[in-house]
Amino acid sequence: MPAPRRIVILTGAGISAESGLGTFRDKGGLWTRVDLSEVATPEGFARNPQLVHDFYNARRANALEAQPNAAHHALARLEAEWPDEVLIVTQNVDDLHERAGSRNVMHMHGTLTGALCAACGHRWPAPRVMNPSDACPACGAPQTRPDIVWFGEYPYGMDQIWDKLRQADLFAAIGTSGTVFPAAAFVQDAARAGARTIELNLERSDAAADFDEHRHGPATRIVPEWVEDLLRG
Numbered sequence: 001m002p003a004p005r006r007i008v009i010l011t012g013a014g015i016s017a018e019s020g021l022g023t024f025r026d027k028g029g030l031w032t033r034v035d036l037s038e039v040a041t042p043e044g045f046a047r048n049p050q051l052v053h054d055f056y057n058a059r060r061a062n063a064l065e066a067q068p069n070a071a072h073h074a075l076a077r078l079e080a081e082w083p084d085e086v087l088i089v090t091q092n093v094d095d096l097h098e099r100a101g102s103r104n105v106m107h108m109h110g111t112l113t114g115a116l117c118a119a120c121g122h123r124w125p126a127p128r129v130m131n132p133s134d135a136c137p138a139c140g141a142p143q144t145r146p147d148i149v150w151f152g153e154y155p156y157g158m159d160q161i162w163d164k165l166r167q168a169d170l171f172a173a174i175g176t177s178g179t180v181f182p183a184a185a186f187v188q189d190a191a192r193a194g195a196r197t198i199e200l201n202l203e204r205s206d207a208a209a210d211f212d213e214h215r216h217g218p219a220t221r222i223v224p225e226w227v228e229d230l231l232r233g
């Protein structure tokens, strides 16, 4: 079989777990402790913007303290050494891929480091602590929100992501439960277009049956091993 060329990698909370950032659906995960309809929907934000800002201010503080781990570093190495395109599409709102050195990263669910004006759509770097009374630097409206894609909103960059999935020779999903759409369907989109698919996860995910190949274990072990194998050819 010829060596795969264009690689698209979908990452989820599991890749940042060993950097100390919690996952969502594992035992003790964020959505087992916090009501997502209160903190991760436009309706929740309209009801109680202070609660939502407090939630993301705390997550922003955690993310700023966290350091990229061996899995993030391995993906940065893959991008640097691979002869063709390596694209990371991440569902994560932390910036650990970028801080590990990855350059070709799309944040389909937004970023904790971004602020967005709900009135005019202007974007700017988020301060460490955001408040409902913060005014938009462009239009002055006090309707600033974290630049996060909430449930019921459309993820960022979808047309470009689907294009890249159609062109991919290899699709990998790392540290994601495969339960949130449209990301959960990327494996099928890529496979339909002819890509080989691999799941790298702590354990079999709900979507495991859709993948050609699996590697199970902690991301800090299995991702560097996989990258090493790919680069060795």
Ligand code: OAD
Pocket: 011, 012, 013, 014, 015, 017, 018, 023, 024, 025, 026, 029, 040, 091, 092, 109, 149, 150, 151, 174, 175, 176, 177, 178, 179, 180, 200, 201, 202, 203, 205, 217, 218, 219, 220
């Ligand atoms: P989940 O919490 O749903 O899934 C995390 C996955 O990572 C699980 O399958 C775990 O088994 C796996 N995992 C945990 N620790 C790991 C480790 N050390 N190494 C490898 N794998 C590990 O998180 P996501 O799939 O990222 O969206 O969740 C998708 C979206 O749901 C998030 O982007 C977020 C959430 O609601 C929004 O907030 C819009």
